[in-house]
Amino acid sequence: MFYIVAVMTGVLTAMTIVANGQLGETLDIYRSSVLVHVVGLFTQSLITYFKKADTRLRSGLPFWCYMGGTMGVFTVVFSNYAFTSLGVTGVLALNLLGMSVMSVLTDQFGWFGMRRYPLTKYKALSIAIITAGVLLLLLPLDIGAGLSIVLAFMTGVIVVVSRTMNTRTLHFYNLPVSTMLNYLTGLIMSVILLVIINPGALMAPFPLDPNWIMYTGGAVGAIMVSLVTLITSKLSAFNVTVLTFLGQYFFGMVIDAFIGRTPTVKGVVAGLIVLLGLIVNYLANKRTGTLVT
Numbered sequence: 001m002f003y004i005v006a007v008m009t010g011v012l013t014a015m016t017i018v019a020n021g022q023l024g025e026t027l028d029i030y031r032s033s034v035l036v037h038v039v040g041l042f043t044q045s046l047i048t049y050f051k052k053a054d055t056r057l058r059s060g061l062p063f064w065c066y067m068g069g070t071m072g073v074f075t076v077v078f079s080n081y082a083f084t085s086l087g088v089t090g091v092l093a094l095n096l097l098g099m100s101v102m103s104v105l106t107d108q109f110g111w112f113g114m115r116r117y118p119l120t121k122y123k124a125l126s127i128a129i130i131t132a133g134v135l136l137l138l139l140p141l142d143i144g145a146g147l148s149i150v151l152a153f154m155t156g157v158i159v160v161v162s163r164t165m166n167t168r169t170l171h172f173y174n175l176p177v178s179t180m181l182n183y184l185t186g187l188i189m190s191v192i193l194l195v196i197i198n199p200g201a202l203m204a205p206f207p208l209d210p211n212w213i214m215y216t217g218g219a220v221g222a223i224m225v226s227l228v229t230l231i232t233s234k235l236s237a238f239n240v241t242v243l244t245f246l247g248q249y250f251f252g253m254v255i256d257a258f259i260g261r262t263p264t265v266k267g268v269v270a271g272l273i274v275l276l277g278l279i280v281n282y283l284a285n286k287r288t289g290t291l292v293t
Contacts, residue, residue, distance in 0.1 A: 006231050007244070011248070012223060017091060020076055037073070039215065040217075044182075055177055066169070068162045070185050075159055078152065081151055082149075082151050099157070104127060134274070136269065166179070167229050182229075
């Protein structure tokens with residue numbers, strides 16, 4: 001069950017990358033981040049209200065655990081920047097590489113207070129296969145897109161840190177409130193960045209565009225953050241990373257085709273290699289009895 005949910009969060013993530021990327025092209029990166037978090041906070045506030053969730057502040061939660069939303073701002077900013085150069089699949093491939101590296105480290109050392117999942121030879125083989133698939137997708141590297149490549153990779157690293165922080169809040173808050181706090185702190189950070197980098201844009205009007213899809217990134221993202229927070233408490237960081245990538249990647253290829261970026265044979269093969277890496281890890285977990293459904 002959690003494996004299916006993880007794949008679905010990947011599909012939602014691909015949708016938010018496209019919506020937020022288009023919004024970033026229409027506005028600018030920082031104003032679009034503010035709008036994304038406003039929409040996300042509004043959506044999650046409605047969910048919290050109708051669920052009658054307990055919103056009282058709790059004591060005992062480390063302050064850094066509230067920072068998941070602030071970290072998430074940089075995933076929006078970095079992805080929006082990289083989207084124009086790399087497209088959906090390129091951004092997602094580098095995200096996977098960054099997430100894989102950070103996930104393995106988090107699992108190995110139990111960072112951020114998470115459960116440890118030590119590296120096994122099967123997981124090492126799985127990582128090697130997945131990395132080969134990502135490198136195949138990225139070759140030949142465009143040196144001119146160097147900053148986009150670095151930012152897309154760092155987005156993956158930040159995603160793991162952010163979702164781990166959000167998961168820690170589940171020990172103190174319910175899921176709706178945890179997600180609402182994510183968007184609240186994210187909005188605060190987005191406004192701070194906008195004031196520092198482009199203060200004149202703070203009072204500038206937001207242009208309306210008939211392409212309403214670009215305004216849905218925050219709402220879809222709120223649902224995605226809730227699901228990711230839930231499954232991260234049930235699965236290893238590595239499994240969450242790879243499963244969400246599969247949903248992101250193959251749905252991302254469909255989206256790329258709709259916006260004029262035709263999927264290539266190389267891209268399909270690279271995705272299948274990543275899928276092979278996941279199968280290796282899945283069989284290893286089933287053999288050792290650590291598989292969670």
